[in-house]
Amino acid sequence: MFLLLRLIIIELTKPTMALIKCEECKTEVSDKAIQCPKCACPIKTQMNDHVQTIEQTSKNLKLQSLIGSIILILGFISMFKFGMSWITLTLLIIGIISIISVKISIWWHHD
Numbered sequence: 710m711f712l713l714l715r716l717i718i719i720e721l722t723k724p725t726m727a728l729i730k731c732e733e734c735k736t737e738v739s740d741k742a743i744q745c746p747k748c749a750c751p752i753k754t755q756m757n758d759h760v761q762t763i764e765q766t767s768k769n770l771k772l773q774s775l776i777g778s779i780i781l782i783l784g785f786i787s788m789f790k791f792g793m794s795w796i797t798l799t800l801l802i803i804g805i806i807s808i809i810s811v812k813i814s815i816w817w818h819h820d
Contacts, residue, residue: 770815777807 728737731745731752744751781804787797 770811773814774808774811777804777811780804780807 727740729740729752730736731738731748731750733750734745734748736745736747738745738752740752742752780800784797784800784804787794787800791797
């Protein structure tokens with residue numbers, strides 16, 4: 710009984726393999742393959758490049774959002790500490806514009 714249960718668990722937890730079409734020769738190839746066995750067109754690198762690009766874009770946008778938030782917070786602190794001066798107003802405007810532009814960029818790059 711224990712052996713049967715273990716075999717079922719092993720079978721259910723096996724990684725699945727999807728078949729995708731090669732860009733060059735349109736042959737069905739495993740998504741785990743590095744290159745097409747028929748024409749040697751690289752397969753794995755195309756997917757990895759796309760994932761790395763998305764991750765890098767996401768990191769850049771998060772950093773820009775953090776910087777915009779810090780500028781906005783500095784603007785509010787300046788407003789409560791020193792009143793409404795041109796530096797305070799500049800910090801608030803730059804912070805708000807920065808945050809809005811990052812949100813638009815996130816929406817624009819979202820797949």
